[in-house]
Amino acid sequence: MTSRLIVFALWCAALLIGSVYSTYHAYSFYSDDADRPSASGAGGGPRHK
Numbered sequence: 001m002t003s004r005l006i007v008f009a010l011w012c013a014a015l016l017i018g019s020v021y022s023t024y025h026a027y028s029f030y031s032d033d034a035d036r037p038s039a040s041g042a043g044g045g046p047r048h049k
Helices: 003-024
Strands: none
Touching: none
């Protein structure tokens, strides 16, 4: 195999492993969990007067 094919295979393996790892831990780069309450009804409505 050529070195380019080996590098491509390693790159694909890294993407696959990263995807499986993030799926297993339910992690998302685009999640804003810090801004949302843990339960959907826990907010209690608006916080302004």
